[in-house]
Amino acid sequence: MHQTFDAALGINLLHANQAGADHNRAHFDQWGITCFNIMSSPGAGKTALLEKTLASLSHRFKIAVIEGDMTTELDADRLRQYGVPVIAINTGRSCHLDSKMVAGGIHRLEHEYDPTSFDLVLVENVGNLVCPAEFEVGEHAKVALLSVTEGEDKPLKYPIMFREANCLLITKTDLAPHVDVDLNQIETNIRQINPTVTIIRVSAKTGEGLDAWFNWVASHVSAKRHPEAHPMESLRS
Numbered sequence: 001m002h003q004t005f006d007a008a009l010g011i012n013l014l015h016a017n018q019a020g021a022d023h024n025r026a027h028f029d030q031w032g033i034t035c036f037n038i039m040s041s042p043g044a045g046k047t048a049l050l051e052k053t054l055a056s057l058s059h060r061f062k063i064a065v066i067e068g069d070m071t072t073e074l075d076a077d078r079l080r081q082y083g084v085p086v087i088a089i090n091t092g093r094s095c096h097l098d099s100k101m102v103a104g105g106i107h108r109l110e111h112e113y114d115p116t117s118f119d120l121v122l123v124e125n126v127g128n129l130v131c132p133a134e135f136e137v138g139e140h141a142k143v144a145l146l147s148v149t150e151g152e153d154k155p156l157k158y159p160i161m162f163r164e165a166n167c168l169l170i171t172k173t174d175l176a177p178h179v180d181v182d183l184n185q186i187e188t189n190i191r192q193i194n195p196t197v198t199i200i201r202v203s204a205k206t207g208e209g210l211d212a213w214f215n216w217v218a219s220h221v222s223a224k225r226h227p228e229a230h231p232m233e234s235l236r237s
């Protein structure tokens, strides 16, 4: 009986979150913004990737960041150095952003800036390989990172994140020679969970693979702005 109650509560929670996410996405669509939800376990390199992305793409696209952390603005402060609006959200005891928290960020974007002038909103989620994948925030695509130091088995052990991802970045490839890891086995395990996901190997340290990541981002932003020119790239709207 108790279990049934918990399950119902969970479903209601996810249902309410989904309605909020759809509402957020409607705002992004209305303003012509593409939104990515960037997720990984703690320390896989989300902020490092965003630093490289802002350095490379913020001259080409108008970008804002919604930065989720349980406490502190450490990551937000790192990203503010790139001259883009960074809206920090502290989730407190919650291990993920939810659509209501991100709605608060969107509200600030709307009132402090001209939202129609933005092309891209990058949401850095709280470091966690489980919960963020279940709580949509209004994104058009989910980007998941897995660093080479985490082990080949993680896609099999934490399948929801890997099943949900539209783009999967294998990060810190510069460290691969120093750890006992088989990159091909990581990819095989990812494909077992999600056969069609885009997989890109990157190193924020050496720059390996970053151009492929930037191209993936740019093609989806362009497709949002000019869907007729990119029929294959269009994400959900």
Ligand SMILES: Nc1nc2c(ncn2[C@@H]2O[C@H](COP(=O)(O)OP(=O)(O)OP(=O)(O)O)[C@@H](O)[C@H]2O)c(=O)[nH]1
Pocket: 040, 041, 042, 043, 044, 045, 046, 047, 048, 049, 075, 126, 127, 128, 171, 172, 173, 174, 175, 202, 203, 204, 205, 206
């Ligand atoms: N060698 C190497 N180190 C990296 C790379 N990317 C990130 N790091 C390091 O990994 C650590 C964590 O990187 P972050 O970018 O802070 O990771 P994160 O996923 O944002 O962490 P949380 O927000 O706490 O979940 C830092 O010490 C980075 O310098 C990389 O490509 N190669």
Ligand SMILES: [Mg+2]
Pocket: 046, 047, 048, 075, 124
């Ligand atoms: Mg971070």
